[in-house]
Amino acid sequence: MTGLRTHLAEKPWLWSFLAAALVWGLAVAFAGGHGGGEILTSALAFGTFTVIVGLGQMMVITTGPGNVDLSIPATMTLSGVIAMKVMDTDSAHMLIGILAAMGASLVVGIVNYTLIRLLRIPPIIATLSSSFLVLSTAISYGRGLRIKPPPPLAEFATVRMFGIPLAAIAICLLSLAVAVILKGTVYGRTVAAIGQNERAAWLAGLNVRGTRFATYVLSALLAGLCGILQSGFSGGAALNMGDDFLLASIAVVVIGGTSVAGGRGNVPGIWGAALFMYLLVTMLNIFGASPGVRLVMTGVIIIAVITIAGGERQTR
Amino acid sequence: MSAEAIRLDGVEKSFGAVRALAGVDLVVGVGECLGLVGHNGAGKSTLMHVLAGALAPDTGRLTVGGIEPKTAWSSASSQAAGIRCVFQELSLCPNLSVAENARIVHGALSGFGWKARARTLIRTKLDEIFPGHGINPDDEVGDLPIGKRQMAEIARAFTVTSAPLRLVILDEPTSSLDAVTAEQLLAYIAKETARGTAIILISHLLGEILSASDRIVVMKDGKAVAARPAKTFDRASLMAAMGSDLNDVAVSEQLRPAPKPDAPVVVRARPSGQGAGSELIVHKGEITGLAGLAGHGQTKTLLQIFARQGAEVDGPMAFIAGDRQSDGIFDLWSIAQNVTVRSLRSLTRRGFVDPTAEAQLARTWRDRIAIRTPSMDNNILTLSGGNQQKTLFARALGSDATVILMDDPMRGVDVGTKLEVYAMIRAEAAAGRSFLWYTTEVDELTHCDRVYVFRNGRITEAIDAADLSEQRVLQASFAESGT
Numbered sequence: 180m181t182g183l184r185t186h187l188a189e190k191p192w193l194w195s196f197l198a199a200a201l202v203w204g205l206a207v208a209f210a211g212g213h214g215g216g217e218i219l220t221s222a223l224a225f226g227t228f229t230v231i232v233g234l235g236q237m238m239v240i241t242t243g244p245g246n247v248d249l250s251i252p253a254t255m256t257l258s259g260v261i262a263m264k265v266m267d268t269d270s271a272h273m274l275i276g277i278l279a280a281m282g283a284s285l286v287v288g289i290v291n292y293t294l295i296r297l298l299r300i301p302p303i304i305a306t307l308s309s310s311f312l313v314l315s316t317a318i319s320y321g322r323g324l325r326i327k328p329p330p331p332l333a334e335f336a337t338v339r340m341f342g343i344p345l346a347a348i349a350i351c352l353l354s355l356a357v358a359v360i361l362k363g364t365v366y367g368r369t370v371a372a373i374g375q376n377e378r379a380a381w382l383a384g385l386n387v388r389g390t391r392f393a394t395y396v397l398s399a400l401l402a403g404l405c406g407i408l409q410s411g412f413s414g415g416a417a418l419n420m421g422d423d424f425l426l427a428s429i430a431v432v433v434i435g436g437t438s439v440a441g442g443r444g445n446v447p448g449i450w451g452a453a454l455f456m457y458l459l460v461t462m463l464n465i466f467g468a469s470p471g472v473r474l475v476m477t478g479v480i481i482i483a484v485i486t487i488a489g490g491e492r493q494t495r
Numbered sequence: 496m497s498a499e500a501i502r503l504d505g506v507e508k509s510f511g512a513v514r515a516l517a518g519v520d521l522v523v524g525v526g527e528c529l530g531l532v533g534h535n536g537a538g539k540s541t542l543m544h545v546l547a548g549a550l551a552p553d554t555g556r557l558t559v560g561g562i563e564p565k566t567a568w569s570s571a572s573s574q575a576a577g578i579r580c581v582f583q584e585l586s587l588c589p590n591l592s593v594a595e596n597a598r599i600v601h602g603a604l605s606g607f608g609w610k611a612r613a614r615t616l617i618r619t620k621l622d623e624i625f626p627g628h629g630i631n632p633d634d635e636v637g638d639l640p641i642g643k644r645q646m647a648e649i650a651r652a653f654t655v656t657s658a659p660l661r662l663v664i665l666d667e668p669t670s671s672l673d674a675v676t677a678e679q680l681l682a683y684i685a686k687e688t689a690r691g692t693a694i695i696l697i698s699h700l701l702g703e704i705l706s707a708s709d710r711i712v713v714m715k716d717g718k719a720v721a722a723r724p725a726k727t728f729d730r731a732s733l734m735a736a737m738g739s740d741l742n743d744v745a746v747s748e749q750l751r752p753a754p755k756p757d758a759p760v761v762v763r764a765r766p767s768g769q770g771a772g773s774e775l776i777v778h779k780g781e782i783t784g785l786a787g788l789a790g791h792g793q794t795k796t797l798l799q800i801f802a803r804q805g806a807e808v809d810g811p812m813a814f815i816a817g818d819r820q821s822d823g824i825f826d827l828w829s830i831a832q833n834v835t836v837r838s839l840r841s842l843t844r845r846g847f848v849d850p851t852a853e854a855q856l857a858r859t860w861r862d863r864i865a866i867r868t869p870s871m872d873n874n875i876l877t878l879s880g881g882n883q884q885k886t887l888f889a890r891a892l893g894s895d896a897t898v899i900l901m902d903d904p905m906r907g908v909d910v911g912t913k914l915e916v917y918a919m920i921r922a923e924a925a926a927g928r929s930f931l932w933y934t935t936e937v938d939e940l941t942h943c944d945r946v947y948v949f950r951n952g953r954i955t956e957a958i959d960a961a962d963l964s965e966q967r968v969l970q971a972s973f974a975e976s977g978t
Contacts, residue, residue, distance in 0.1 A: 363847040365839045372836060375825045382801065382814040382822055383836045383890065442827045 191436030195451030198434075198484055199458055206462035216342060218461055223347040224337075224412070226453035230350055231405040232424050233431040233449040234357050235398030239302075240432050241361075242394055243374040243441035246302050251402040251428050252421025253310035253317065254287045258406030259416030260321035263328060270329040277407060284403025287313055288396030295395070296388065318418060328411040336411035346408055351450075358446035370394060374441030427456060434484050455484070498525040499561060500662050500693035501546065501578070506555030508541055510877070513869065515541040516552070517717035523662060526691045528684055530708030530725060532701070533737055534909040535881025536867045538717040539697050540583065543664050546695075547580045548573035560661070574600070577661030579652040581668055583880045583907050585644050585820075589637030593617055593647045596636060603656040620650040624683045625676055641818045642789035642935070645671045649680065653687065662693040667880075669703060670906040671817070673789040673935045674969065681707045699881075699909045700936070701730050713737055734910060761898055761929050764806035766796045766953060773954050775947055777898070777931060782924050784943035785933040787972045789903075792952035793933040797900045800931065813837055813896035815887050817903035817933075823887045824875055831857035831871040833886050837894040860889035864919070865912070880907035888916060892923060899923075901932045905939065917942055937965045948972055 203222075207215040232251050239248045258280040266276035287309065294305035328336075338345045361367035369390040372380040381387045405424070410416040433439055434455065435448025459480060463473045500523045508516040516538045523529050533539050544550040546557075548570040557568055559576045566572055579600075587596045594613040598604045604613050614632040621628045625646050636644055645668065652663050665684075669677040684694055684707055698704050704711060704725070711728055713721040713736040721736045728736075762777035775796070777783045785793040800806040801814050816822030825833055834857045835842060842852045857871045864885050868878060875883060884907055891899050905913055920930055921942065932943060940946050946963055948956045948971035956971035 359847075363850075365843055365848065368832075368836065368839055368848065371827070372825055375827050376821070378821060379816070379823055379825060382816060384811075384813065384894070384896075385836070385839075438827075442825070 192445050192448030192451055194484070194487075195435050195448045195455055197451075199451050199455035202455060202458040202462050206458060206465050209462070209465050218458070220339065220342045220344070222454050222457045222461070224344040225457050226450070227344065227347045227350045228405050228409055228412075229424065229427045229431055229453040229456065230354060230449055231401050231408070232398075232428040233435070233453060234354060234446070235401035236428040237432045237435070237437050237444050237446070237449060238357075238361070238370060238394045239398050240429075240437060240439065241370050241374045241441055241444040242391055243377060244439075246374075246391075246441070247429065248291070248306050248395065248398045248402075249303060249425065250287060250291060250306040250310035250313060251398065252425050253313035254284055254399050254402035255406035255409065255421035255424060256416065256418055257287070257313050257317040257320075258284050258403035259410035259420055260317045260418075262407045263326040263410050263416045264321055266326075266329050266332070268327050268329055270331050273329050273332060276329075280407050281400060281403050284399045284406075285396060287403075288399030289392075291399065292392045292395040296392070314418075321416065321418070325415050325417075327415050332407070332411035333414065336408050346412070354446050354450065361444050361446065366390060366393065371442050371444065374438075374443070427453075430456060430481055434481065456481075499523065499558075500525045500527070501560070502558045503542075503546070504556040504558075506542065506545055506552045506557075508545060508550065508552050513877075514717055516545070519555075519714070519717070519719050521712065521719060523693045523695060525693055526688050527710060528688045528694045528696055528708045530704040530711040531695055531697045531714065532699070532704055532711065532733065533714035534911055535885075535907070536879045537714040537737075537909075539714055540666060540879060541717075542714070543580065543582070543666055543695065543697070546573065546662075546664060547578060575658055577659045578664070579660065579662070580664040581645075581648050581652050581666060582664075583667045583670070585641075585648055587636045587644060587648050587651075590635065592633050592635055593630060593639075594632040596647070597632075597651050597654060600651065601654065601656040616654050616656070617647070617650060620654045621646065624650055624653065625679050628676075640790040640794070642671045642673065642676070646676060653683075660692050662695065663687075664695045664697075666697045667699070667907050668696070669698065669700065671789065671903065671935065673787075673972075674937050674965075675788060675972075677703070677935075699905075699907070699913070701733055701910060705730065705733070737909075737911070759809070761809045762800060762806065762931065764796065764800050764808075766792055766949070767799060767805060773957060775954060777929050779897075779929055780924050780927050781944045782920065782930045782932060782942055784940045784946035785931065785949060786937070786940055786946050786968050787949035787955075789935050791949040791972075793949050794902050795952065796949070797902055797931060797933060801900055808898055810897035811895055812898045812900060813891035813894050815891045815899065815901045815904040817901075817906050819880075819883055819887060819906070822902070824883060826874075826876055828875055829872045830861075830866065830868055830875050830878060830886055833875045834860055834871070834889045834893060837890045837896070841895055856893055860893045864889050864892075865915070881909055881912065884908050885912065885916075888919075892919065897928055899928060899930050901930060901934075903933050903935050905934070905936065937968055940968065 203218065206218060236248055236251065239246050261283050262276045262280035265279045266272045291306050291309050294300050294309060295302050336346055361370065369380065369385045372383065372385055373387055373390060377387060409420055431449050431452035434452035436445040437443065437448065459477060460473065463476055468476060503519060503521040506516055506519045519542055531539055541550065545552050548568050564572055588599065594610060594617055597613045597617040598609060618632050621630055628646055630643050630647055636647065639647065649668055668680060672680065681703065684696065688694055696704065696707055705728060708725045711723060711725050712719050715738055758778040758780055760776055761779050764775045785796065787793060800808060801812055825836065831854065835853050838856060839848055842848050842856065861871055866885050866889065867882050875886065878886065884904065924930060934940065940963060944960050946958045946968065947954045948958065948968055950972060958967055
């Protein structure tokens with residue numbers, strides 16, 4: 180038991196996996212032991228999207244107190260709308276559609292950082308206000324359109340190998356890359372250093388401005404990627420497709436063991452937390468909870484998990 | 496000793512495998528100034544945290560005024576017993592004003608008009624200890640330079656409302672004070688002990704300890720190894736008791752060959768407050784001192800040079816912070832990561848920081864600068880203050896920087912280490928590195944080839960090594976005081 184406890188203290192992300200496993204167990208038990216595999220598969224499919232934006236949000240939050248990207252849902256929508264419209268259900272236009280969507284996301288990232296840096300607006304306000312601009316652009320550009328994704332994109336977003344969604348495998352590799360970058364590159368170390376003490380990071384000769392810029396751009400690019408995949412998955416872009424991801428992107432980062440005060444990121448925890456969040460809703464559905472009860476329970480349980488798993492880590 | 500203010504018997508304390516206190520006995524008499532010396536990590540700060548109730552000892556007994564406290568010893572009970580502390584890591588709340596910080600320790604300042612009373616209380620004490628301090632009780636602490644924060648904290652420790660004042664612990668109180676304010680404090684200590692307050696003075700400045708204390712206790716490896724009246728010690732015997740090798744002194748006193756007169760200029764800067772006046776010029780291989788009273792633009796000038804604003808600098812720079820909490824330490828990281836952070840780019844192979852090379856760099860500097868730790872992978876905060884400071888030296892000296900900026904970097908560093916670091920700085924300068932060294936200790940200026948004295952953000956005088964004297968530095972510090 181004490182072995183487990185020290186293990187948990189060293190690897191805070193284990194909490195999120197334990198919580199996910201517990202919720203899954205409860206759901207399967209209530210369903211009479213059936214459908215466990217099916218639930219896991221869909222958790223992986225839906226969780227993947229949360230992970231993509233969670234990775235970007237984690238990098239932003241790790242750069243220190245006050246840093247958060249609230250423009251993620253709007254960026255997802257813009258990217259999805261542009262991708263679908265440029266591709267216009269034609270497989271031959273897929274690459275150009277992806278480039279156009281990612282290009283737009285890049286611009287959002289640059290605008291976000293420009294607002295923060297040049298106009299000295301706090302990130303929370305800057306990204307929130309830019310998301311209004313971004314969403315308006317998406318609305319005017321994609322008004323009344325519901326264009327289906329080209330078949331190869333839909334295929335990639337939905338196909339499964341041995342019950343595991345292909346997209347989940349791809350994003351798993353992406354997560355691995357982010358984890359390696361965070362731990363082993365000058366950029367990753369700089370992100371963690373800025374999050375602990377921005378002034379000391381500057382005095383240690385690190386490139387503070389460049390790193391913050393790259394981080395906001397990275398977050399926007401990941402949101403853009405998520406928008407494209409989500410459109411492929413759900414048969415087209417929708418103006419409300421990003422709505423659930425504002426809270427989710429922050430919640431998975433926090434539940435996953437990343438320090439809210441900055442300086443310490445955690446990639447594996449994002450996966451555990453994303454699975455947990457999906458399984459939680461599934462469990463409440465199986466229990467037959469009404470939508471109101473479901474929302475209240477989701478909120479209460481997220482608060483409880485953050486309190487239990489995150490209480491000690493955030494007192495510094 | 497008939498009247499004892501406080502007494503510790505057989506106090507032991509371990510942190511994991513590190514034995515910080517190995518059975519310490521300590522008595523402080525009423526109205527006595529006790530000097531406490533020892534190397535970094537000798538256990539001085541830990542012992543004081545035990546006295547203050549911030550750390551519970553593993554074993555040992557504590558009596559206050561001859562009486563054993565009835566309840567468990569804690570910060571609150573030590574406060575109630577009249578024990579106040581000024582620790583190395585300053586503990587004022589940066590987002591509150593000086594007066595509001597005074598209120599935090601004085602519960603009696605309550606009810607209507609508490610703020611006015613807090614203002615008066617702290618202003619009176621500041622005036623008494625540091626005449627001409629220039630601190631407004633309404634100043635937000637975070638906006639004050641470190642020297643003034645330290646003055647405010649010292650003054651707060653000596654204020655009295657409801658609880659009596661029995662013992663004040665001053666841990667490195669002058670480390671951020673300039674010569675004039677340090678002198679004011681020492682004079683006040685004599686006055687305060689005459690009123691019956693006991694004082695424990697911890698300092699690495701032996702001159703200060705020898706002149707201010709009645710009795711001196713020497714600590715080494717978690718034990719009190721000597722305790723005698725101050726009169727029976729002199730500088731050499733005190734250092735011998737601490738276990739410093741006197742040969743080190745001889746080495747560091749050796750003269751360094753003067754830098755070549757035709758060496759290229761590596762730094763040319765004009766402090767922002769300087770009109771058309773003189774420039775600050777550093778040649779390759781030179782050690783340049785920045786002197787004057789604390790907070791008169793020296794740190795600002797260093798930062799300006801670091802940012803290359805209004806300054807031309809030839810070559811990469813490194814900055815050694817004196818205010819290590821806000822300018823230096825990454826507190827979530829290991830000691831090793833804190834050392835290597837300045838050198839990450841040169842440790843990168845094919846896009847990734849090479850873990851072997853990184854560990855190697857950290858190990859090399861642990862040995863070169865003698866950072867006292869069982870493992871460089873431990874968190875930086877497991878180190879004593881002086882050893883954290885050494886980590887910052889290792890960070891800068893282990894990097895590729897050819898120009899090193901030092902912002903009063905010897906805060907909390909013990910004598911032995913200081914001598915080693917002085918020798919290291921001289922050797923590095925002889926090898927072609929250039930140093931800009933702001934210091935509040937006039938003694939350290941003797942290592943410099945040229946000293947710039949600051950007053951109100953401007954250079955008032957440039958003194959060459961041959962003409963340097965304490966007298967002259969002080970004179971220049973007070974020059975044109977009308978402005």
